[in-house]
Amino acid sequence: MKINVIGTSGSGKSTVARAIAQRLALPYIEMDALFWQKDWGESSDQQLFARLEQALQQPGWVLDGNYNRSQSIKWRDVDTIIWVDYSFTRTLYQAIKRAITRCWHQQELWPGTNCRESFRKSFLSRDSIILWTLKTWRLNRRRYQALLCDSRFQHLHFVRLTSPQHSRQFIAGLTPAA
Numbered sequence: 001m002k003i004n005v006i007g008t009s010g011s012g013k014s015t016v017a018r019a020i021a022q023r024l025a026l027p028y029i030e031m032d033a034l035f036w037q038k039d040w041g042e043s044s045d046q047q048l049f050a051r052l053e054q055a056l057q058q059p060g061w062v063l064d065g066n067y068n069r070s071q072s073i074k075w076r077d078v079d080t081i082i083w084v085d086y087s088f089t090r091t092l093y094q095a096i097k098r099a100i101t102r103c104w105h106q107q108e109l110w111p112g113t114n115c116r117e118s119f120r121k122s123f124l125s126r127d128s129i130i131l132w133t134l135k136t137w138r139l140n141r142r143r144y145q146a147l148l149c150d151s152r153f154q155h156l157h158f159v160r161l162t163s164p165q166h167s168r169q170f171i172a173g174l175t176p177a178a
Contacts, residue, residue, distance in 0.1 A: 001026065001177070002056075002077050004063045007084030008140040010095025010133045016084050016167050017064035023174045024062070029055045031065025033110040040115050049073055060177075066140075080157040083144050084167065088137050095133040099123065 001024060005017035014030065021028035034051040035043050043051070052073050056063070063074055075081075086094070099122035102109070109115045122128055148158050161167045 001060050001079050002063075003061070003080045003082060004065075004074055004078050005082045005084060006066050006144060007086075008091055008133060008137045009129055010091045010098065011084040011086050012091075012094055012164070012167070013084045014064050016082065016161065016171070017062050019167075019171050020082070020174065021062035023171055024060075024176050027058055027061045029061050029063045030110070031063065031067050031070070035067065036110055036113055036115050038113050038115075040113075045069060068143075075153070075156070078156060080159060081147070081153075082159045082161060082170075083148075084161050085141065085144065086161075086163060090163075091137055092130075092133055095130055099129055 003017075003020060003026075005013045005020065007013040007016075017030075018028050020026075031052070034055060035048050037043055048067070049070060052070055055061070056074065056077065063078075067074075099117060102117035103119045103122055106116050109117070117129075123130060125131075147153060148160070159170065161170055
C-alpha cells in the first residue's frame, strides 16, 4: 500500500500516519524531515522533489504531509489519501499543545537538523505554527473537500477522519498485508 496522510498543521496527521505505518508494517516518511535542513533552512523544490522521489521508491509506505507543490510526485503511485479533518477547536488545541511541549523539551525535530521550536518562533513570530494553523485551517478544508470531489482523483481511495476516536477505530480496523 501507498498512503498519503494529509491535514492542516496541528491536525494530528503525523500521529495518525505513524500509527498507520506501524499497524501495516510499512515505512513512515515525513515530508517535513525531507524539507527542513539544518537550523530551519528550507530545501529548494528541486532538493525536496529529489528526496521525495528517492523515499517513494519503496514498494509500500505511509507518507505524512501536504506540500501541495509535490502532489504530482506523491500522488503518482498513491493508493489511499487519508485526510485528518478534526474540528478547528481540536486542531488549534493540538497545535498549541504540541508547540508548548516542543518548546519546553527543546527536542530536535528531525535528526541532524538542529531544528527546535522556541517560544518566540512558536508564539511570537510571523512563522508561528499557531498563526499558520489559524490562517490555513479553513482554506485547507475547502481545498481538501474539493480534492475529494475532483474527477482526476476518483481512482484514489479517500478516507476522511473527523475525530481522534474515528482515527483510532479506523487504524484498529486496518489489516497488515500477509
